[in-house]
Amino acid sequence: MFVLKYYWILYIYCTSAGIFSLFLFIHKQCDDAAEWVFYGEFDSAVQKEYDFIVVGAGSAGALVAGRLAEDKKHSVLVVEAGGRPSTLHDIPVTSPMLQLTPYDWQYVTLPQETACLGITNRESRWPRGKVLGGTSRLNYMIYLRGHFTDYDDWGWPRDEVLYYFKKSEHQIGRFEGKTDYHGANGGVYVSDMKYRTRLAKVFLEAAKELHYPEVDLNEMTSSPGVMEPQITSQNGVRWSTDYSMYHIANDAPKLHVLPNSLVEKVLIKDGVEAYGVLIRRSGGVGMVRAKHAVVLSAGTVETPKLLMLSGIGPAHHLSRHKIDVIADLPVGSNLQDHVTTGLDLILLNTSLPFNENTILATPILSYDYFAKGQGLLTHPGCEAVGLFHLSGGDRPDVELMLLPAGLSTDAGTVLRPAMGISDKLWSHYFAPLVGRQVASMLPKLLHPKSRGCLRLRSANPEDPPIINPRYLAHPDDIKTLTSGIRLIEKLINTAAMRGLGAELNPTPMPGCEKFAFNSDQYWECYLRHLTLTAYHPVGTCRMGSDPTDSVVGHDLRVHGIQNLYVIDASIMPSLPSGNTNAAVLMIAEKGADIVRNAVHTSGQVCQLMETFIRPTTTAMS
Template structure:
């Protein structure tokens, strides 16, 4: 299918822009340039606000009804752990008083992909460096919302089973992304830095492709068996987290991506791509020079050396019943063992969806808003009922 994205006149829309700016400007008051450090508790279990730093000065904000963390798969577990909610041993080592011993930061999952610039073409496409850098493309984008600048990057994708013979599996395990470009399409100006490619790999493997027409048909691992972890470096709000994604730790993840490479090779043989003169880029990736190109061992080596994130991390505040020792929040997104504290973001997902996470995260947000409102309505009812019985008791006295 064609890739679905949030676009308005060729421009990407952030979710906050679409929800807040366009729909209800007065619904939310934003406190910008603030970094939340931890949650404030009353009696060690009831969330009453947050504490943080704003331009170097400490601040605190008290909550009238509830505290909702939506800092994402990396940010939310960091705030919880600095607040004393997390793995007991880890927090104790950092001298953080433990309020709740929960597996915060565990169960980190991500979609990983490979295959950048793997396909060379004999024909030019509409999206290349010259077109993107041209003045006409800029004018077309600014005044019509069209042209190369309005591209989504990934033009099309599909979700499939890696086993092309047996399609009876419950879930697809691969997503195939089609990009009419690659890491070298901007001559190394931006993409290689954004993707974290090392300088020596860029020079030796990618730079020879500059100026040629490349494409990337990239297999994405949808349901990795590997699990990573987010930890704190210290108590300090200024320190970055320690993130161990643990990519490809499970051998099955490598095997599934290898099946994806084989599917890409089959796609290259199709009539549509052969009309463009599609063929594999045959230069060996650094680190795999001793393997025969296009052999199974070469591709397994290639995957280990050139696999990167799709930026879909989830799972570090896993949802599940309190009896599940691997979970952090319940089915109402409330943190176990606390009151009035919710986590509403991708970190609550127990596992990855079979595709991009954007729509799923918005679903969690929509449902989470309903759950928080319902929680508050039930709390008000209980308070009113308690007040009612108190009044009856006082009248009888």
């Protein structure tokens, strides 16, 4: 009976996934064709020179470009490797289905020595957005600012950080009025979820039993607590900064967007000044000049790759690839990522809306979403979060994310290949749960001590880089994540969770059978087998004052190179205490002001020089 039910669930999910994939394929082909017709040959697609060139149109790049274009005197070119998003990108619940598509760079890490033992080839899958809107088109939309102490460590004043957070937000719902900025031009809408299951309320009640109150975690100074998260959404629809950029473009005729185009190199004059970029598009290559600045906002993976291809990076590594060294900087080092685990860790005896019957209700769900902006399709995947100080420090060290489903919920159709779950792990641990109601309470390591690196695979711009996050290499990371597991155990033993029949999944993790279930040794083995990225890599172009251990200064300009800036997650010296997209938006707002002010200051200096020189010239004439 179970076998028949399993294959029925698998059939309906595979059929639905196939239709979804076919739509994306057709949309991508039409998008590529439309771009070719619209732009024609490369030389007719763009001007020869712009005031600013922004590389990457993700959360940071689209926001930076929009802000720079607000001054209508300035011309701005945005170069994006991907194309336009489809309507399906707007539906929050489709996030995992957009991975492993042409809108995803589909990065894969090196095999991990101390982690990912239950993942195929011990390689972590890293979905990153290759589309206008970037990874914010694939993410789970959770909006958390982090903690003030995170940004103290960066050397950024708290009042500036808070100002730029507020500038990037248009708050609606419970928190409307807590921001000084009302008008999402250039920023994002931040709102309450439109839909959640009963599990969210039960989780909040369980936390309250353990004396963790429901608080606004975006106050950035709060004690440990929980909340239903805010998400980057408006009226149930995903909101990414490319939307805001479009709105500004309607008012800014000098803002040009060039999609489906790969920047191969930043052009640098005399080793000290960036003056343009080399772009490959539809088989053609062309150069575009930047009068004032080149801004790299291609993300934690592509920005360091582009810098190294341009001659900026570790000298010994560049020389190995026969790349002329312009600046010997630690590009690609300091790689960090939020690590998580815990899929399908909780079994329930109560049915939730996320189960095998969900797909059968698609017509009703579609009507609720498209006609009303409501219903299950507006769900971001995660419906409650908590920040906890489990090691006793002054900032959170573990985040819990509550999902009313798990890897087994779709019978392995979408999430399994996206995460690279091995055959052994699937068949022995997840497959027996198909058809059962599961939930996932994911503990996320907020401040890992492990550090990885990113390096070029070759000097070919089309080759993906080598990524080695070195997950769980530091023993303290295991201790902190284990404390997160212990907190989950306490939560499901509360009266609130027992009311749903909650229990830990007793099935031993394959490869960990020799350890007593629920012992510290078992959980360490479990963590090293089911090691998952939380999709938050940062740090590969670290910000700092010392060029020996950082790539950009606190003004986000690359050390020793004029007119070249990095404005994206790669500049983070350390991870924030929360999901990273909010911090990226804050960085983009601050970075845009930095670039604009640098140009304004430069213009004032030129005017002063002219004023000083002109009387002398007049006297001589």
